[in-house]
Amino acid sequence: MKDWGFRTIIEPFRIKAVDPIPILSRHERLQALQRAGYNLFALKADEVTIDLLTDSGTGAMSARQWGALMTGDESYAGSRSFEHLRSVAQGLLGYPHIFPVHQGRAAERILASTVLYPGSVVLNNTHFDTTRANVEQVGAVGVDLPVPSAADPEDRSPFKGDMDVDALDSALAEYGDRVVLVMLTLTNNAMGGHPVSMANIEAVSARCAEANVPFFFDAARYAENAWFIHTREEGFENWEIRDIAQKVFSLGDGCTLSAKKDGIVHIGGLLATRFDDWADKFRNSLILGEGFPTYGGLAGRDLEAMAIGLLESLDADYLRYRARSVAYFANGMEEAGIPVVHPPGGHAVYLDAGRLLPHIPPEQFPGQALAVALYLEGGVRSVEVGSLMFPGSRLELVRLALPRRTYTQAHVDYVIEVAERVSERAQELPGLRIVHEPPFLRHFSARLEPQGPGFGA
Numbered sequence: 001m002k003d004w005g006f007r008t009i010i011e012p013f014r015i016k017a018v019d020p021i022p023i024l025s026r027h028e029r030l031q032a033l034q035r036a037g038y039n040l041f042a043l044k045a046d047e048v049t050i051d052l053l054t055d056s057g058t059g060a061m062s063a064r065q066w067g068a069l070m071t072g073d074e075s076y077a078g079s080r081s082f083e084h085l086r087s088v089a090q091g092l093l094g095y096p097h098i099f100p101v102h103q104g105r106a107a108e109r110i111l112a113s114t115v116l117y118p119g120s121v122v123l124n125n126t127h128f129d130t131t132r133a134n135v136e137q138v139g140a141v142g143v144d145l146p147v148p149s150a151a152d153p154e155d156r157s158p159f160k161g162d163m164d165v166d167a168l169d170s171a172l173a174e175y176g177d178r179v180v181l182v183m184l185t186l187t188n189n190a191m192g193g194h195p196v197s198m199a200n201i202e203a204v205s206a207r208c209a210e211a212n213v214p215f216f217f218d219a220a221r222y223a224e225n226a227w228f229i230h231t232r233e234e235g236f237e238n239w240e241i242r243d244i245a246q247k248v249f250s251l252g253d254g255c256t257l258s259a260k261k262d263g264i265v266h267i268g269g270l271l272a273t274r275f276d277d278w279a280d281k282f283r284n285s286l287i288l289g290e291g292f293p294t295y296g297g298l299a300g301r302d303l304e305a306m307a308i309g310l311l312e313s314l315d316a317d318y319l320r321y322r323a324r325s326v327a328y329f330a331n332g333m334e335e336a337g338i339p340v341v342h343p344p345g346g347h348a349v350y351l352d353a354g355r356l357l358p359h360i361p362p363e364q365f366p367g368q369a370l371a372v373a374l375y376l377e378g379g380v381r382s383v384e385v386g387s388l389m390f391p392g393s394r395l396e397l398v399r400l401a402l403p404r405r406t407y408t409q410a411h412v413d414y415v416i417e418v419a420e421r422v423s424e425r426a427q428e429l430p431g432l433r434i435v436h437e438p439p440f441l442r443h444f445s446a447r448l449e450p451q452g453p454g455f456g457a
């Protein structure tokens, strides 16, 4: 694999279309926050200068993808665009049954509602929020089995996304026949975005085969995970990224996949499996909720863009730029005085708000306080991944996700400067209290209130 050999990261693309971003006054931002109930999900995008809320569906499509939209076949059944997507997805995933869905959680809902039952158990390195919600919606139990190092932001181990294999053995013994599914989330988004090693995937795959339990991937970031196997795991230095991804998928029985991440599309996802009987159930549920199986809730043009994006994200020059950008960002945040989760992953920088704001107890959401402060200071939108998103969470993090191919290094430098100012007055930041809470996924729509004057209200 050719090395870049320069200190400067260059974006391996040039800009063909621009989209202006809003720049507000501090007073306007404060008003926006108050209206939004201190929940950054409730801000209007027009109130956000740098939007790092998510890397989901926010990437920039390539000229090839935009061009392909025009070739989309909008036939209800048997669309040519579906055949294109199916052949790409079968080639990459190696599973015969490929179902397009409108986004990742639709795949999760179909999977959970067809194969789980009340009291059944799913084991995962860590369930993502929508995955857990879909598992629990049918009365099943989602058990997280992260490796212990994942809970220590200072631990620099290369594969903190791994599943704890001893814990897997114990869980398989404890829950027995109730375990209907084992999943590995690549990369482990809810626990710092760390990758999972090939060695761990092989070990989990072997356990599942032995116990006769189906093994699926939550593969939203299959390409970034493959990049880290290539760069961090011995024996894969000379492998093509695509070959690594194919080997990963070959060790499982299927996957859910949000194509809004490494598929680099604005909408789309996949559900895939090698099991014929599960595929029959998936197809029936898909028709009921998403659409005919050859479009699955998407337009033909979306299928074309997904088919191209799924392969573009495996490009080594792109992945090198992306991983280096995240590492540069994490390093800059640390120099700005904000502790980060180590080592940096592929799609986001995770700030350790628990360590930055020890004066705010978990029940007053230190992560949310930091996220609010970053917005107020410079219009930067991030997301809390701590006690607000996951009640009882062991870590109080703020995730700054980098949309794919969207922001430049100057944008990142600006965010680092904003963080520097926030960190200078960190001890003045107040905690927050929930004043309105919905029954599911409360972080999306809760309203909060600051517990002190530190935001300058």
Ligand SMILES: *Cc1c(COP(=O)(O)O)cnc(C)c1O
Pocket: 056, 103, 104, 105, 106, 128, 130, 131, 185, 186, 187, 189, 218, 220, 258, 259, 260, 261, 268, 269
């Ligand atoms: C985004 C994501 C999902 C859900 O996908 P959507 O397309 O947002 O519905 C599931 N799992 C992981 C790991 C994700 O990052």
